[in-house]
Amino acid sequence: MIAKTAPRRRRWLLLPLKLLLGFAALSLLMVLIYRFVPPPVTLTMLFDPNGITKDWTPLDEIDPNMPRAAIASEDGKFCTHHGFDVDAIAKAAIHNASGGRIRGGSTISQQTAKNVFLWQGGGFVRKGLEAWFTVLIEAVWGKRRIMEVYLNVAETGIGTYGVQAGAIRYFHHGAGRLSRAEAARIAAVLPLPKKRAAVAPGGFTRRYGNTIARRIGIVQRDGLDGCLK
Structure with missing residues (x-):
């Protein structure tokens, strides 16, 4: 027995x-x-009751102002970290512990991992899986591919995904000729795409967009987008 x-x-x-x-x-x-095939759909898209409007666009066909705006607004150390910005995570934790508006410390790499492979929302399980996929895409994809995928799957408006669809929705032309102001407005929408608008923005969104537009010049001047070239 x-x-x-x-x-x-x-x-x-x-x-x-x-x-x-x-x-x-x-x-x-x-x-x-x-790494080679565009993600056809994500869980966020599948569960979006507003439908899906998207149009995959290679990074070479997206105006450089857009990835610079993403770096300026979301992840200033994108080209130098290996998927995680320890300082930003620590600062976000300290800020959130003090109360007030919740602040995230996720990098573009982490957001891409979450958007492509996982679901929205928090929880230790999802954060752990996010870290795993972040390590993988940093090792396998590299920075250019991460940025390319991020700019194509990020929600840019209600039922709108990717900067190409966002540019057409808001400015009636493709992402290949975004001005600094237009790229900055789309970047300002990214954290809350269902509540913010890139056209005639008011209040915080307008001020934040103006700040991002100024930072785009700094990203270009200091070569903070050098890994994308």
């Missing part, structure tokens, strides 16, 4: 390891595929 129970127990003990290895292999395969 004991002899029969021991192998069965070992099988049960090995099951979590097999599941973990299977998940690691599957996630790596997905990351490898999306």
